[in-house]
Amino acid sequence: MFIDNQIFGAPLAGVTDKPYRKVIRLFSPDIPLCTEMISCHSLVEAHKNCLRNFDRYDDEGNIGAQIFGSDPYLMAEAAKILQDFGASWIDINMGCPVPKVATRSRAGAYLMRDHKLAGKIIAAVKKSVDIPVSIKTRLGWDEEHKNWVDLVNVAVDNGASFATIHGRTRAQLYTGKAELPEKPSLAIPIIANGDVKFVEDVERLKRLGYNGVMIGRAMLGKPWVFKELMGESAKPKNIGDIVLVHLDYMFRYYGIENAIPIFRKHVAWYSSGIPNSTDFRIKVNKTNNEKDLKKLISEFWSCEV
Numbered sequence: 001m002f003i004d005n006q007i008f009g010a011p012l013a014g015v016t017d018k019p020y021r022k023v024i025r026l027f028s029p030d031i032p033l034c035t036e037m038i039s040c041h042s043l044v045e046a047h048k049n050c051l052r053n054f055d056r057y058d059d060e061g062n063i064g065a066q067i068f069g070s071d072p073y074l075m076a077e078a079a080k081i082l083q084d085f086g087a088s089w090i091d092i093n094m095g096c097p098v099p100k101v102a103t104r105s106r107a108g109a110y111l112m113r114d115h116k117l118a119g120k121i122i123a124a125v126k127k128s129v130d131i132p133v134s135i136k137t138r139l140g141w142d143e144e145h146k147n148w149v150d151l152v153n154v155a156v157d158n159g160a161s162f163a164t165i166h167g168r169t170r171a172q173l174y175t176g177k178a179e180l181p182e183k184p185s186l187a188i189p190i191i192a193n194g195d196v197k198f199v200e201d202v203e204r205l206k207r208l209g210y211n212g213v214m215i216g217r218a219m220l221g222k223p224w225v226f227k228e229l230m231g232e233s234a235k236p237k238n239i240g241d242i243v244l245v246h247l248d249y250m251f252r253y254y255g256i257e258n259a260i261p262i263f264r265k266h267v268a269w270y271s272s273g274i275p276n277s278t279d280f281r282i283k284v285n286k287t288n289n290e291k292d293l294k295k296l297i298s299e300f301w302s303c304e305v
């Protein structure tokens with residue numbers, strides 16, 4: 001599944017759900033996208049409910065399922081379930097910085113501090129599936145412990161096919177600018193992640209030797225960004241048309257009542273930077289019915305419902 005200079009979509013909890021992946025695929029059908037992170041505990045122990053986090057369209061192409069957890073056995077079982085449900089590859093989260101995951105659960109970014117456990121998890125997951133296994137991690141725990149190259153070598157030794165590096169430490173969370181050094185010599189492809197927004201960023205990371213890039217926040221409110229980063233013009237003539245299509249996918253997937261509050265953040269991203277959008281967002285945030293929401297969107301962007 002890995003081709004050189006590939007552009008990947010990052011796992012984004014609360015964003016890369018089934019409806020948003022479908023919108024992205026209207027512009028870039030073949031782009032490899034990743035699910036939101038899925039807890040191995042919830043998946044294995046409460047199997048059916050949690051599968052919703054993976055849920056894909058029958059014709060959905062390249063899709064990575066990202067799992068997090070600290071128990072090698074449960075991680076392997078979760079990977080097997082996701083493989084059976086059609087994942088193209090399994091990504092292991094080794095970068096999530098939130099305390100609930102990284103400190104209390106000894107998962108996510110914690111694994112940057114415990115390479116022995118990280119190796120056991122990768123080996124168990126690799127053994128349980130036939131599809132590629134990758135890790136997604138950060139530069140290290142903090143400025144004094146930037147040991148990502150050691151962790152990638154652990155991944156290599158345990159059979160991972162590629163690794164994604166977010167150019168920040170756990171301590172930085174999402175602050176400061178992501179910075180990646182020239183890519184050292186490593187036995188698997190390395191995907192660069194963090195603050196990739198423009199074609200120039202893609203080119204710079206390629207010059208530094210990275211084998212591909214992964215796009216996170218640049219996709220918020222811009223499902224066409226992947227195409228743009230490949231140098232093609234892709235911005236729709238009227239963004240409102242896309243917003244309405246996205247809303248329709250959300251209604252069909254979550255039901256109207258549940259979809260409306262979840263969709264508000266997407267409306268905020270789509271309308272960000274547009275003159276008079278603050279007023280529009282205030283109105284959207286107060287709306288709880290389908291007809292009014294569609295009317296607000298069609299008036300704001302001057303498009304047909």
Ligand SMILES: Cc1cc2nc3c(=O)[nH]c(=O)nc-3n(C[C@H](O)[C@H](O)[C@H](O)COP(=O)(O)O)c2cc1C
Nearest residue numbers: 010011012013036037093166194195196215216217
């Ligand atoms: C809202 C949000 C949700 C995220 N969820 C995940 C996740 O589920 N798994 C993961 O590995 N990283 C997650 N991340 C981190 C991103 O995948 C990415 O590594 C980070 O945002 C840096 O890339 P960017 O600058 O292109 O956004 C999330 C980030 C954001 C902003």
